[in-house]
Amino acid sequence: xxxxxxxxxxxxxxxxxxxxxxxxxxxxxxxxxxxxxxxxxxxxxxxxxxxxxxxxxxxxxxxxxxxxxxxxxxxxxxxxxxxxxxxxxxxxxxxxxxxxxxxxxxxxxxxxxxxxxxxxxxxxxxxxxxxxxxxxxxxxxxxxxxxxxxxxxxxxxxxxxxxxxxxxxxxxxxxxxxxxxxxxxxxxxxxxxxxxxxxxxxxxxxxxxxxxxxxxxxxxxxxxxxxxxxxxxxxxxxxxxxxxxxxxxxxxxxxxxxxxxxxxxxxxxxxxxxxxxxxxxxxxxxxxxxxxxxxxxxxxxxxxxxxxxxxxxxxxxxxxxxxxxxxxxxxxxxxxxxxxxxxxxxxxxxx
Numbered sequence: 001x002x003x004x005x006x007x008x009x010x011x012x013x014x015x016x017x018x019x020x021x022x023x024x025x026x027x028x029x030x031x032x033x034x035x036x037x038x039x040x041x042x043x044x045x046x047x048x049x050x051x052x053x054x055x056x057x058x059x060x061x062x063x064x065x066x067x068x069x070x071x072x073x074x075x076x077x078x079x080x081x082x083x084x085x086x087x088x089x090x091x092x093x094x095x096x097x098x099x100x101x102x103x104x105x106x107x108x109x110x111x112x113x114x115x116x117x118x119x120x121x122x123x124x125x126x127x128x129x130x131x132x133x134x135x136x137x138x139x140x141x142x143x144x145x146x147x148x149x150x151x152x153x154x155x156x157x158x159x160x161x162x163x164x165x166x167x168x169x170x171x172x173x174x175x176x177x178x179x180x181x182x183x184x185x186x187x188x189x190x191x192x193x194x195x196x197x198x199x200x201x202x203x204x205x206x207x208x209x210x211x212x213x214x215x216x217x218x219x220x221x222x223x224x225x226x227x228x229x230x231x232x233x234x235x236x237x238x239x240x241x242x243x244x245x246x247x248x249x250x251x252x253x254x255x256x257x258x259x260x261x262x263x264x265x266x267x268x269x270x271x272x273x274x275x276x277x278x279x280x281x282x283x284x285x286x287x288x289x290x291x292x293x294x295x296x297x298x299x300x301x302x303x304x305x306x307x308x309x310x311x312x313x314x315x316x317x318x319x320x321x322x323x324x325x326x327x328x329x330x331x332x333x334x335x336x337x338x339x340x341x342x343x344x345x346x347x348x349x350x351x
Contacts, residue, residue, distance in 0.1 A: 047099065050095055050097055051065070051066070051069070051071065051096045051097075051098050052094075052095055052096075052141075052180065053065075053091065053092065053096065054181075055093040055181050058091065059082065059088035062087075063075070071107075078104045078108075081104055081108060085109075085112060086112075087111065090114075091112075092112070092114035094180050095116050095117045095181075096115075097117045098110075116181075118177045118178065118179065119177065119178045120177055121136060121139050121140070121177075122135075122174075122175045123136070123171055123174065124297065125173075126294065126295045127259075127293070127295075129148060129164075129167065129168060132151065132168065132295070133148035140178060140180060140187060142182055142183050142186075142187055143184070146183075146184035147188075150184050151188075160192055165291040166219075168291065168292050169214065169218040169219065169291060170195045171191055171195070171295055172191075172194060172298065173298060174298065176194065178190070203305060206306065207305060210304070210305065215291065217305065218301060219288045219290075219291055219292045220242075220304050221238075221297075222292035222294045222300070223253045223255055224238050224241070224296070225296040225300040226255035226258075226293060227255060227325075228324075228325065230324055231299050231303075233324055233325065234303035235306055235307050236315075236325075238304045238308070239308040239310050239312065240312050241253070242304075242307050243312065244313065245288070247313075248286055249313070250285070250286050251288070252283050253282045256280045256282045257269050257276070257280070257282070257283060258273070259294075260278035260280040260281045261273050268345060268350055310327075311329040313328070313329060313334075314337075315327045315328070316328075316338045319343070319344040321344065326340075326341075
């Protein structure tokens with residue numbers, strides 16, 4: 001082979017290697033591109049999943065949690081990209097929604113942005129501080145025991161003007177939006193701010209007009225909440241209790257006696273239940289009890305603030321078990337109403 005022929009062959013070989021290198025490089029680049037930008041989330045048939053980053057976690061903790069859940073396909077590429085995007089210095093705790101079509105790049109961008117999914121916490125129909133702490137603890141990062149400890153901490157509550165008997169009055173029944181990574185202290189402070197917001201100028205004016213304090217209004221509302229679930233009837237029930245308070249008569253509210261006995265399964269208050277010596281026994285003691293017996297609805301609080309003015313002093317559940325009540329201005333009529341209801345209880349074997 002002459003000199004020019006050898007040069008031609010060498011050139012072909014070089015070009016072949018270059019071509020091969022381009023192909024290999026292209027394949028590698030395509031693989032890297034797919035690993036970074038194309039769908040790489042493994043959600044096992046789900047369209048989305050929630051991923052939680054706890055307060056205090058480092059990048060390594062986040063990686064391990066993602067891997068343990070099986071949410072990432074290529075660990076090496078993921079961590080390499082995370083480092084390139086400076087994720088270790090941008091770890092934000094919270095609740096994040098991962099979608100099935102997300103790439104590694106999109107996952108990292110989401111987590112480093114701190115754009116977490118909000119928590120809609122519904123606080124209502126609660127009878128105790130333990131119930132309240134449990135409800136919040138199930139949806140927030142804050143542990144229920146930490147929330148409960150605050151609610152039972154006398155010194156902590158004193159700074160906000162509450163005690164362990166009336167602190168539940170600070171929590172206004174409603175739906176609240178939180179970030180998942182909310183601490184027990186942050187939860188309490190947020191609810192205190194919501195309490196102050198609830199008592200706006202309009203409600204404060206009504207409160208002053210009827211001569212009750214915040215605590216008294218909410219305590220009375222809690223009794224009304226347990227007496228009647230009928231929103232259209234609650235202002236009438238509130239009027240009965242306001243009439244009794246003004247006459248310095250015992251409220252004789254069965255729900256307070258049930259609360260004092262610590263048994264919400266009681267359906268019929270009997271003489272033995274009335275014997276309990278408790279400030280919540282409104283058959284024994286006049287005036288309002290020391291604090292709410294449950295967390296009343298906003299409707300029940302408004303029923304107190306806008307109570308119906310009438311002459312009724314008594315009321316008794318209707319014998320048709322509709323949930324409504326018969327009202328009376330005199331004791332004789334009340335006895336007749338009560339007799340009909342008691343006969344209905346006996347016919348239905350309700351003890």
